[in-house]
Structures are given as C-alpha cells and as structure tokens.
Amino acid sequence: MDGEVTVREAVVDVLRAHGMTTVFGNPGSTELPMFRDFPADFRYVLGLQESVVVGMADGYAQATGGPAAVNLHSAAGVGHAMGALFTAYRNRTPLVVLSGQQARSLLAGEPYLFSAQAAELPRPYVKWSAEPLRAEDVPAAVARACHVALAPPRGPVLVSVPADDWDRHASPVPHRVVSGAGRGDPELLAVVGEALATARRPVFVVGSEVDRDGAFADVVALAEAHRAAVWAAPMSHRCAFPESHPLFAGFLPPVRERIVELLTGHDVVLSLGAPVFTYHVAGSGPHLPPSASLYLLTEDPGTAAWAPLGTAVVTGVRHAVRALLDHPPRGPRATPPPRDLPPREAPGAVITQSYLVQTLADVRPPNCVIVEEAPGTRPVMTERLPNDRPESFYTCASGALGHGLPAAVGVALARPRDRVVAVVGDGSAMYAVQALWSAAELGLPLAVVVVNNRGYATVENFARRFGVEKPPGTRLGGLDFAGLARAQGCAGVVVERPEDLAPALRAAFAAERPHLVEVVVA
Known part of the structure; x- marks a missing residue:
C-alpha cells in the first residue's frame, strides 16, 4: 500500500x-x-x-x-x-x-x-x-x-x-521530541534555598546524576559559595566533584553508623543526584545525626519516594543547583578542614596496591578517562588517584562483575580524543575478557591495567564481617593476562618490579592500539 x-x-x-x-x-x-x-x-x-x-x-x-x-x-x-x-x-x-x-x-x-x-x-x-x-x-x-x-x-x-x-x-513512524529532565517545584526549591542560606554548617552529598546532567561546574560554584564540605555518595559510579578540591571531604562508606559519624556537626545535608543512602551492610539507629535536616534533589521519583527521611524535590539537578545559587549564605562560615590523605609511598621490593595507584596518578596523561572495576583497589584509588574533571571516571553501580572491561571499550569508541584507561582486578577481568578482542578489532588506543593479586581479595576482606576467616573459592592462580591479551590481538606485558611499573604504564598510554599491563601486586 x-x-x-x-x-x-x-x-x-x-x-x-x-x-x-x-x-x-x-x-x-x-x-x-x-x-x-x-x-x-x-x-x-x-x-x-x-x-x-x-x-x-x-x-x-x-x-x-x-x-x-x-x-x-x-x-x-x-x-x-x-x-x-x-x-x-x-x-x-x-x-x-x-x-x-x-x-x-x-x-x-x-x-x-x-x-x-x-x-x-x-x-x-x-x-x-x-x-x-x-x-x-x-x-x-x-x-x-x-x-x-x-x-x-x-x-x-x-x-x-x-x-x-x-x-x-x-507505516513509517514520525519522529517526535519528548522533553527531558523536569524542573522542580520552584516553591519547594525556594524552601531548600532558604535552609541552605541560613545553615550554620552545611554539607553536600553528591552522586552520579551530577555528572550525567552536566551540573559539575554548577555544583562546584554552589559549594564554594556556601563553603560546604562535599562528600561523594556511597557507591557513586561517576565523578561528581573535583576530588583535589579543598572542599572535597572524601567518599562516604555504605555503612549507616559510619555515615552518621562523618556527618555529625552539620545542620543541613544537601544530597545532589544521589540516593540517601546506599548501604552494603546491615545497620541500626538513625540515618543522619539528630540535629541535621536533609534535602534531597533527584531526577528519580522512586529515589525520592523511598528516601527514609527529609524533604525531596524531583528535579533535574543542573536546574535545581542553578536555582539554589540565587540563595547565598546569610552570614560568615568557617572553611571546612582539609581532607587527610596518606603520605607518598616509597618503592619497595614488591609492588603494593598503593604504589601502583600512586604511580598511575603520576604518569597518566591529562586527558585520561578512568573506567574502574577493581574492587580491592578502589579504596586506594579514592585516596591516591583523584579525578577532577566531569566525565572522567566510570564504574559499575550494581556491584555485578564483568562491566569494566567492555565498558572501557565502549567509552574508548565514543571518546577517540581521550586516553581511556581500564583498571580492572584479575577476578573482574575474567568475567568479560573477550572484550579485548573487540578492542583489537576496532583498533582502539585503550590501556588496560590488570591488578593481579591472585584472588578475590574483596570477598576475603568482606568475609571477615561474617566471621569467616578463610572462605573457599577465592584464590586464583595460573592466569596469564598478558598472554590472553596477545592471543586476542592486543599488546600485553607483565610487570612485577616497582622500577618497571612507570615505563610500562607510559608505553601503554602512548600506544595506538589496545595495550594491557598485568601488574602483579603483593
């Protein structure tokens, strides 16, 4: 017809x-x-x-x-x-x-x-x-x-x-335009703005929606205007605030009692684009210090509905933050104390997790984009590998392994002008090691750092919470990641000595095709 x-x-x-x-x-x-x-x-x-x-x-x-x-x-x-x-x-x-x-x-x-x-x-x-x-x-x-x-x-x-x-x-389908993120209730945003303006010691908790909605610079401006300490939300999977910024306080853990402890002393908690809160272990008691009031800004009505307390506004984060910039603080505020960071680690006889991450921070190029799935290394990365730009860090929000390596291939395909670096654990890498073949077929300049500690170290560490000292099925041996890379058309090298680490990473970052560096850590 x-x-x-x-x-x-x-x-x-x-x-x-x-x-x-x-x-x-x-x-x-x-x-x-x-x-x-x-x-x-x-x-x-x-x-x-x-x-x-x-x-x-x-x-x-x-x-x-x-x-x-x-x-x-x-x-x-x-x-x-x-x-x-x-x-x-x-x-x-x-x-x-x-x-x-x-x-x-x-x-x-x-x-x-x-x-x-x-x-x-x-x-x-x-x-x-x-x-x-x-x-x-x-x-x-x-x-x-x-x-x-x-x-x-x-x-x-x-x-x-x-x-x-x-x-x-x-029949052909006519193309339609459907509106995106909504604008929050202006009256309710004014309530949030008034609470922020009159707060004595506000604190921000930032999540992945900040980066997705292009609100990175606006959140920095709002934090600076209010001299507010800024925490990354528990298990947040994107960079929502420059982690070298003097106002950045660190990463909230997914533990209820610990969150209360870290936020004690603040009277207004402003959550921007993050659930409040994502927990990973069972806890009890309040979700916030008794003297703190919570205001939650999110695009997700489901998140707003299940938040255990506080005032929630369903809104696009960028629009809401720009509205809040119209509510400057009413009085002077003290600058939050700087974040405590560990001292630099000197090279030893073997490569430690800390030395690996420190070296990666030292030699990564300025246009570096990190895609991470190394659960055992991630705590060290939060201390020694700061991400300071929007759209510069991606990880998995679900906790399900197998995302990092293929996601890095997708990011590298989408961002050919940036240097994409996948940092994956040895256990994680084996969930989707076939992604290396796709990277080679596409000819992507992707650097892959496999942290080889010969086991599921995160599972072993977490087992202690349950009183399990030696859980079965957590040791990995006999895996040749560099060999697996070469078999699929990528370059692959193994590094075991601290003095070889920086040169190997620099070579991977300069390569025009996929290059895997297997780092054996203590």
Missing part, C-alpha cells in the same frame, strides 16, 4: 532519528532478517558474548550522553546479558535492546530457540519491555522504547521481534 515500508526500514529510520547508528551485538539466527540490506551509515560492533555486548553499549552510551542500540539473541542471548542489563539499569544508561524471537508462524508450539515469555524475561531490570502483537506494530514499539529509555531516570528497554516480522509492511 502507498506510504508503507518494511518493518526493517521503519525501525532503521527510528534508530537513525535518535542517533543510534552504532549497533552493539552478537547475532543469532532469529535476528538475521534484521540485517538484510544493512544501511551504509550504520556500523555493527561485535562482541563475543552478550554480557560484553551490553557492557560495551553501556560505556558508549554513558560517554556519548545518548542512547545506544543493542542486538541480542532470543532467550539464550538475553539470559547471558542479564547481569549486564542489571548494571545498565543501575547505571541509568539508555539502551534500546532489540532481541530476536522465533518466527510467529512457529510460536503456536515450542520451537527451537524461542523465548517463552520474551517481554517478561528481562524484568525487573528494564524500564519497559514488549513483544508487539502484530508485525506492523514493531516500529511504533521501538519508537516508544527510545522515548522511555531517554526519559528520566534513564535506563534500558527491550523489544522482542519475531524473525518473520522484519519483511512485513508497516
């Missing part, structure tokens, strides 16, 4: 209108009709396992600030990707997943490689999922998925498409 196109052509137009001309995937039989006459202006980025695919797309979308398209196989592929989808959901990353489904003509039975409840399988870790009832409804469902993925709070969505839908006819 006049005005009709194929489902495939209509979906391609929807993706193109949203800037999603890069498709991350690992194709299976049920997706092949999607790629007939694959458009010349699109590129397909191949990952060797579905969790790697989603991790690369996650890093790419975070680094570009826009959505990313993902192609997954039916039940088996989506199942492989679920851990990475969980991380993307926690990272608030806008991913549009198109998953294959067996042909509609076969779905009356139980055909090979079908998904029995395709829309239910990824829940609850997608914002929306659907398998349209008719082939002609697929383009409109994909368009809806794009808008849902981009609506605050952002996140992944999934549309399951039967294999025989792609060649059916459908």
Whole structure:
C-alpha cells in the first residue's frame, strides 16, 4: 500500500532519528532478517558474548550522553546479558535492546530457540519491555522504547521481534521530541534555598546524576559559595566533584553508623543526584545525626519516594543547583578542614596496591578517562588517584562483575580524543575478557591495567564481617593476562618490579592500539 515500508526500514529510520547508528551485538539466527540490506551509515560492533555486548553499549552510551542500540539473541542471548542489563539499569544508561524471537508462524508450539515469555524475561531490570502483537506494530514499539529509555531516570528497554516480522509492511513512524529532565517545584526549591542560606554548617552529598546532567561546574560554584564540605555518595559510579578540591571531604562508606559519624556537626545535608543512602551492610539507629535536616534533589521519583527521611524535590539537578545559587549564605562560615590523605609511598621490593595507584596518578596523561572495576583497589584509588574533571571516571553501580572491561571499550569508541584507561582486578577481568578482542578489532588506543593479586581479595576482606576467616573459592592462580591479551590481538606485558611499573604504564598510554599491563601486586 502507498506510504508503507518494511518493518526493517521503519525501525532503521527510528534508530537513525535518535542517533543510534552504532549497533552493539552478537547475532543469532532469529535476528538475521534484521540485517538484510544493512544501511551504509550504520556500523555493527561485535562482541563475543552478550554480557560484553551490553557492557560495551553501556560505556558508549554513558560517554556519548545518548542512547545506544543493542542486538541480542532470543532467550539464550538475553539470559547471558542479564547481569549486564542489571548494571545498565543501575547505571541509568539508555539502551534500546532489540532481541530476536522465533518466527510467529512457529510460536503456536515450542520451537527451537524461542523465548517463552520474551517481554517478561528481562524484568525487573528494564524500564519497559514488549513483544508487539502484530508485525506492523514493531516500529511504533521501538519508537516508544527510545522515548522511555531517554526519559528520566534513564535506563534500558527491550523489544522482542519475531524473525518473520522484519519483511512485513508497516507505516513509517514520525519522529517526535519528548522533553527531558523536569524542573522542580520552584516553591519547594525556594524552601531548600532558604535552609541552605541560613545553615550554620552545611554539607553536600553528591552522586552520579551530577555528572550525567552536566551540573559539575554548577555544583562546584554552589559549594564554594556556601563553603560546604562535599562528600561523594556511597557507591557513586561517576565523578561528581573535583576530588583535589579543598572542599572535597572524601567518599562516604555504605555503612549507616559510619555515615552518621562523618556527618555529625552539620545542620543541613544537601544530597545532589544521589540516593540517601546506599548501604552494603546491615545497620541500626538513625540515618543522619539528630540535629541535621536533609534535602534531597533527584531526577528519580522512586529515589525520592523511598528516601527514609527529609524533604525531596524531583528535579533535574543542573536546574535545581542553578536555582539554589540565587540563595547565598546569610552570614560568615568557617572553611571546612582539609581532607587527610596518606603520605607518598616509597618503592619497595614488591609492588603494593598503593604504589601502583600512586604511580598511575603520576604518569597518566591529562586527558585520561578512568573506567574502574577493581574492587580491592578502589579504596586506594579514592585516596591516591583523584579525578577532577566531569566525565572522567566510570564504574559499575550494581556491584555485578564483568562491566569494566567492555565498558572501557565502549567509552574508548565514543571518546577517540581521550586516553581511556581500564583498571580492572584479575577476578573482574575474567568475567568479560573477550572484550579485548573487540578492542583489537576496532583498533582502539585503550590501556588496560590488570591488578593481579591472585584472588578475590574483596570477598576475603568482606568475609571477615561474617566471621569467616578463610572462605573457599577465592584464590586464583595460573592466569596469564598478558598472554590472553596477545592471543586476542592486543599488546600485553607483565610487570612485577616497582622500577618497571612507570615505563610500562607510559608505553601503554602512548600506544595506538589496545595495550594491557598485568601488574602483579603483593
């Protein structure tokens, strides 16, 4: 009929209108009709396992600030990707997943490689999922998925498409513009501004929404105007404040009693783009010091609803912070004391975690972007590897391993002018080591630092909280990360002596192709 196109052509137009001309995937039989006459202006980025695919797309979308398209196989592929989808959901990353489904003509039975409840399988870790009832409804469902993925709070969505839908006819979907982050209630923001202006000793807690919403410089200006100490929220996965700034106080731990202790003495706590609070161990007692009042600014109505106390404003963080700049302090305030930092470590006979991180800070280039998944090294990084720029640090918000290495590939693909450095633990690296192949195929100038302590050190440390001195299954041995890198087309070297560390890192940072440095630490 006049005005009709194929489902495939209509979906391609929807993706193109949203800037999603890069498709991350690992194709299976049920997706092949999607790629007939694959458009010349699109590129397909191949990952060797579905969790790697989603991790690369996650890093790419975070680094570009826009959505990313993902192609997954039916039940088996989506199942492989679920851990990475969980991380993307926690990272608030806008991913549009198109998953294959067996042909509609076969779905009356139980055909090979079908998904029995395709829309239910990824829940609850997608914002929306659907398998349209008719082939002609697929383009409109994909368009809806794009808008849902981009609506605050952002996140992944999934549309399951039967294999025989792609060649059916459908009507084109007109491109629409849907508004982004909302502006908070001006009267309630004025209440927050008044509380901040009259506070005796305010303190800020900043989270990942600050970086996502482009509010980094505005938060610095607000903190300086109020001489407020600034803490990073527990488990925050992006840099929301310059960590070398005199007002930066450090990183709040995910422990209720410890947070209360660290915030004691402050009368107003302003949380900017962060949940209050993310805990990792059970606790008791108050969530804040008794004398403190909490004000929470977030784009996420769910976060605002479950916050245990305080006044919450659902708003875009950048808009809210700019409104608060109209409420300067009413009286003088003392400058918060400087943050205590450890002294420099001299080289010894072996490489310690501290010496590794210190050296990395010394030799990294000025345009360095860190992608981290080294849980045992992260506490040292918070002390010795400060990040001072927006969009300069990415890590995993979910705690699920396997994100860091593929995410670094995605960030490097999106940011070719920056030097992307993946810092991953030995245990973490093995969850998605296939990402090195994609980095080599793409020819990315990615530096990978594998911290090899021959075990799941974080699990061993955490076990002591439960009175478990020697947990089983935490020791790793016989892994040759440099060899794994070389086998997949990357350069790979092993460093065991402190005097060799800085030269090896500099060589990795200068390389034009993926370069892995395996650092054996004590």
